[in-house]
Amino acid sequence: MGSTSLLEFTSPLNMEEVNKVIEEETLLEVQNLKMYFPIKAGIIQRVVGHVKAVDDISFRVRKGETLGIVGESGCGKSTMGRALIRLYEPTGGSVLYDGIDITKLPERALRPLIRKKIQMIFQDPYASLNPRKSLGNLLKEPLKAHGLYANSTERNEKIKELLEVVGLHSSSMNYYPNEFSGGQRQRIGIARALVLNPELIIADEAVSALDVSIQAQIINLLEDLQSQFNLTYIFISHDLSVVRHIADRVGVMYLGKLVELADKNDIYSEALHPYTQALLSAVPTIRQKGTINRDRIILKGDIPSSSNPPTGCVFHTRCPAKIKACETIVPQLKEVQPNRFVACHLYDNPQIV
Amino acid sequence: MLSTILEVNNLKTYFKKNKRIVRAVDGIDFKINAGEIVALVGESGCGKSMTSLSIMGLVPSPEGKVVEGEILLDGVNLAELTEKKMYKIRGKEIAMIFQEPMTSLNPVLTIGDQLLSVIIYHLKLPKREAEQKAIEMLELVGFSDPEKLLKSYPHRLSGGMRQRVMIAMAMSCNPKLLIADEPTTALDVTIQAQVLELMKEISIKFSTSILLITHDLGVVSELADRVIVMYAGQIVEIANIDDLFDYPLHPYTVGLINSVPKIEGEIERLQAIKGNVPAPGTIIEGCRFAKRCNKVFERCTKEMPALRKMDGTRSVRCFLYDDVGGE
Numbered sequence: 001m002g003s004t005s006l007l008e009f010t011s012p013l014n015m016e017e018v019n020k021v022i023e024e025e026t027l028l029e030v031q032n033l034k035m036y037f038p039i040k041a042g043i044i045q046r047v048v049g050h051v052k053a054v055d056d057i058s059f060r061v062r063k064g065e066t067l068g069i070v071g072e073s074g075c076g077k078s079t080m081g082r083a084l085i086r087l088y089e090p091t092g093g094s095v096l097y098d099g100i101d102i103t104k105l106p107e108r109a110l111r112p113l114i115r116k117k118i119q120m121i122f123q124d125p126y127a128s129l130n131p132r133k134s135l136g137n138l139l140k141e142p143l144k145a146h147g148l149y150a151n152s153t154e155r156n157e158k159i160k161e162l163l164e165v166v167g168l169h170s171s172s173m174n175y176y177p178n179e180f181s182g183g184q185r186q187r188i189g190i191a192r193a194l195v196l197n198p199e200l201i202i203a204d205e206a207v208s209a210l211d212v213s214i215q216a217q218i219i220n221l222l223e224d225l226q227s228q229f230n231l232t233y234i235f236i237s238h239d240l241s242v243v244r245h246i247a248d249r250v251g252v253m254y255l256g257k258l259v260e261l262a263d264k265n266d267i268y269s270e271a272l273h274p275y276t277q278a279l280l281s282a283v284p285t286i287r288q289k290g291t292i293n294r295d296r297i298i299l300k301g302d303i304p305s306s307s308n309p310p311t312g313c314v315f316h317t318r319c320p321a322k323i324k325a326c327e328t329i330v331p332q333l334k335e336v337q338p339n340r341f342v343a344c345h346l347y348d349n350p351q352i353v
Numbered sequence: 354m355l356s357t358i359l360e361v362n363n364l365k366t367y368f369k370k371n372k373r374i375v376r377a378v379d380g381i382d383f384k385i386n387a388g389e390i391v392a393l394v395g396e397s398g399c400g401k402s403m404t405s406l407s408i409m410g411l412v413p414s415p416e417g418k419v420v421e422g423e424i425l426l427d428g429v430n431l432a433e434l435t436e437k438k439m440y441k442i443r444g445k446e447i448a449m450i451f452q453e454p455m456t457s458l459n460p461v462l463t464i465g466d467q468l469l470s471v472i473i474y475h476l477k478l479p480k481r482e483a484e485q486k487a488i489e490m491l492e493l494v495g496f497s498d499p500e501k502l503l504k505s506y507p508h509r510l511s512g513g514m515r516q517r518v519m520i521a522m523a524m525s526c527n528p529k530l531l532i533a534d535e536p537t538t539a540l541d542v543t544i545q546a547q548v549l550e551l552m553k554e555i556s557i558k559f560s561t562s563i564l565l566i567t568h569d570l571g572v573v574s575e576l577a578d579r580v581i582v583m584y585a586g587q588i589v590e591i592a593n594i595d596d597l598f599d600y601p602l603h604p605y606t607v608g609l610i611n612s613v614p615k616i617e618g619e620i621e622r623l624q625a626i627k628g629n630v631p632a633p634g635t636i637i638e639g640c641r642f643a644k645r646c647n648k649v650f651e652r653c654t655k656e657m658p659a660l661r662k663m664d665g666t667r668s669v670r671c672f673l674y675d676d677v678g679g680e
Contacts, residue, residue, distance in 0.1 A: 072541035181629050211396035211568065213645075216612035216625035223622070238541065241571075245614035245623065268616070282546035283616050284571030288598045291617065298550060299543045302511045 027200060027232050028061040028084070033093035035076070035083040039307055051307045053079040055256035056093070058333065059341075061200070066226065066233040068247030068264070070240055070279070074303055076256040077236045081202045084234070085118050086110065097200075116146055119198040123205035125189035129177040135163075135188060136173035142195050159195070165228075166191045167221060183214035190221065194229070202234045207242060219246055240283050244268050249339075252276045255306055255314040258333055261341040272342040274321045313345065321346060358529050358562045359385040359408070364422035364432075366400075366407045368633075375634035377403040377417070379586035382660070385530065388560040392567060392577035392594075394609075398633050400586040401566050405532045407432075408564075409449055410439040427529065445475040448523035452535035454515035458507040465503030468522050475526045490521040494551060513544035520551060527559055534566045549575055570613055574598060579666070582606050585631055585641040588660055591668040602669045604646045640672070648673060 035054035038047040053076040061067050071077045083090045086102060095102045102114055122128050129138060139159045140152075149155045160170040166187045177185060186206065193201055203222070207215045219242065225231060237243050243250055244264060251261040252273065260273040271277045278297040285291070299318045304310055310317050316326035325345045333343040366378040378400045385391050393401045406412050407419050410431060424431040426446060434442070443449075451457050459467060465487065472483040484503070491499035494517040507515060516536060523531055533552065537545040553576060556563050565577055573580055573594070580597045582590040582605065590603040601607045608626040628645040631637060640646070643653040652672050660670040 072543060181632075183629060211630060212570070212609060213396060213612050213626035214629065216614075216623035217627075219614070219623055220625055239614075240542065241614040241616045244616055245620065279542060280616065282542045284545070284549065284569065284575040285616050286570050286574045286598055286610065286613065289595075296546060296550075298546050302513060302544065303541070 025063045026060045027063040027098065028234075029096040030060070030084065031058050031094045031096070033057045033080065033083060033095065034091045035079050035088055036091040049307055052256045052309060053306060054083055054090075055309075057253075057256075057258045058093075059251055059258060059261055061232060061234060063199075064226075064230060064232055065248040066235055066246055068243035068250040069234060069236045069253060070238065070243050070250060071253035072238060072279075072303060074255075074306060075253040076306070077238075077253050078204050080253070081120070081204050081234065081236050084202065085114060085120065087120075112146070116196045117198050118200045118202065119193035119196065121186075121189050121193050121201060121203040121206045123208050125185040126177060126182075129185065129188060129192075131177050134174050134176055138177075138188070139163075139173075139191060139195050142192070146196060148196070162191050162195060165225070166194070167217075181214075182210055183217060186210060186214075186218050187221070190218075190225070194225065197229070198231070200232045200234070202236070204236045205238070206235070208237065208239060215242070222246065240280060241285075252279065255304065255309050257314055257343065258341075259315065259343050261333065263339060266337075266340055272336065272340065272347060273315075273344050274319050274346070275315050278320070313343075356387045357384050358387050358389075358427065359564070360423070360425040361404075361408070362423040362425070364404065364407060364424065365420050366403050366412055366417060367420050368417045370416070370634060373634050376586050377633060378407060380422070381583070381586075381588050383581055383588065383591065385562045385564060387529075387562060388556070389579060390556055390563040390565060390577045392565045392573040392580045393583060394567060394570065394573055394580055395583035396568060396609075396630050398585075398630055399583040401583050402534055404583075405449070405534050405564065405566055408532065409443060409447060410434070410436070441475075444471055444523075444528075445526045446528055447530045447532060448526070448528040449532040449534065450516070450519045450523050450536050452538050454512070454519045455507060457519060458515060460507055463504055463506055464510075464518055468503070468518070468525065471522055472525050486525065487521075490525045491518070493524075493555075494518070494521045495547075511544075512540055513547060516540065516548055517551065520548075520555065524555060524559060524561070528561060530562045530564060531556075532564045532566070535568070536565070537572060538567070538569065545572075552576060570598075570610060582609070585637070586633075587641060587670065588668070589642065589670045591660075591666070593666050596667060602663070602667070602674060603642075603671050604648050604673070605642050608645075608647075640670075 033054055034056055036050040036052050039049040039051060040046065041048045057080060069077045079088065082088050084095055090103055097114060136159060140155050143149055143155050149158060159173065163170050163172060168184060168187050180188065207218050210218060226233060235243060235246055247264050249262065250264050250267045252259050254275050260271065260276045267276060271280055278299045281294055281297045297320060301318050304317055312328045313326040313331050316322050319326065323345055331343045331345050333341050335341050336347045361381060361383050364378055364381050368375040368377055381404065393404060395401045408424050408431065412419060419432050422432065431442065468487045469483050472478060472486050478486060487503060488499045491502055496502050537548050540548060549572065555561065567573060577594050579593055581588055582603065584605050590606050598610065601610055611624040612626060614623060626645050639654040639656055640658050643649045658670050658672045660668050661674065662668050663674065
């Protein structure tokens, strides 16, 4: 691709620049993704409306980065994760993986390409592990399905190696999922995601159900694996502190919309969207000596229903900085500074920023 | 000196599970003063919820039982009271709110029915006055249209609203002690901030003592005056809030604080505590944390350290501090 030709033209001293270009290569590009669920009513189950779980979202994921997606319950972050790999069939938009539009592929073509290269880790690993299969068999399944490795011995070797990588003893192959603790099960979930050597891992609340001491172990493991296997992560979570720790860039969702997307440091030091500001200020923090007291913005009211979202900007019903335009005009996600995207009328006029 | 509202002495709550005895709460002592917010912190299975259920007399029976110890509420030992007498205490003297308010609200009764029944039973008010009281309480927790709310069913409310109804119900009889078991864990952050703010206001307004049970150190830091850290059924450290976060003593407390990612400032790598929380019922010789401790030495694996008083407000269960201060 472009990176090889670039190498020829750049002097060896400029390796840093080259690395940067390679780093910024887009792995996944999401364009206007929509995921609507019909609301049916009456005897003949007529469609009377839609829940707009994901409504017109666009973003890119760079190779090797961790993109954090944060938002409160019902904002559509998990639905988006699933729609990306067609666990739900998206209502509209496209998802380009290495230039190929996943949404247009027939199911048959999906398997060797996408089902192998993109994997998911879920919040509750126990719910995604078959309780009647031993750990060895659980991990062998994907290898068989994709016809990898010639025989059972080779597969066993691979799995033993993998278990060591995720911090489980290789003898645990013969155990069943119920014999593991929560943290160990999440390690199994990770092993299961890694077994096909994926490029992109979508982690949906992967550490949310774990106790803090175990959570830290799993976060460290995910970071180690990323550098070891060159993985790209989409890390979906409601926990803003965890996302700050693990992500490179962060997208903030509210009622099916992406309201802000920027580098982690920009978001956490100076968020632009009023929702992001309120969200960050609401996180309870450990106050130690030297911790600066932050002003807390307490939002009034609850998140509106996504079956009947507010007109204009979806956040205007709770926004402390609302202006007239917010009630009628839907703000678009715009790049207001290099690599900083925000969907808010306050930044319509570029001079303000 | 502030008056003591609740005093727990050598409380032991055991369970029978598959013919084995699980020591869920294994000899804990603490006090809560009037108007104080005390947080009980620990990871799952450390016995923090079982402590609160023991105080309320709600330990699942017959498999679980308070086998030893005293729970003194204003001098009355709750552990010895009959179920009938506990009825008069629960909801009146001690109220409790839970993690998931939907499971503690009856789905087929209106908010009014449920709120009024508490007020009428404990305060013995006539219906009209009770209704007035209910409306007052709902306004206090931030509802703008309480009359209409009294006629609604719980499923119509959002999680944050339900939790506020629970707080209104808990506070309606002006209890001496409010036990809040993970009150904001199931809520979104923006809603959590609302509820925490409300709890702060309420504790000041009613000067109610709160026993806050949580695993979230951020919530503890926002709300509590004093903290009790539990591990495997025992208290490992008691400290004032500032002391605890500025100078944690017990290696487990240090580990807990260091393993939480912070919203401010950057840490390269989280310092995880190795290993797992021991399964309830595991018999451990010596210090229960020794296996996971990064400062372990020989004595830790043989002897159980005692919870030692360091200075005025601070206690710690660790051999590292055997020669330092205290009695």
